[in-house]
Amino acid sequence: xxxxxxxxxxxxxxxxxxxxxVAVSYKWKHNTFLSILLGTVCYMVFLRIx
Numbered sequence: 001x002x003x004x005x006x007x008x009x010x011x012x013x014x015x016x017x018x019x020x021x022v023a024v025s026y027k028w029k030h031n032t033f034l035s036i037l038l039g040t041v042c043y044m045v046f047l048r049i050x
Contacts, residue, residue, distance in 0.1 A: 014046050018039055018042045018043050019039075021038060021039065021042050022035045022036070022038060022039040023035075025038045
């Protein structure tokens with residue numbers, strides 16, 4: 001596997017985790033605003049941490 005493919009696969013888990021968090025929060029509370037807010041906050045936290 002090339003370096004570029006490994007880099008794409010390694011970076012792909014962040015958006016997947018954020019998307020999963022948004023989907024779970026929407027399914028749990030059925031609140032679109034809360035889901036969007038949670039997704040935005042998670043994305044900003046992931047940018048700072050990773």
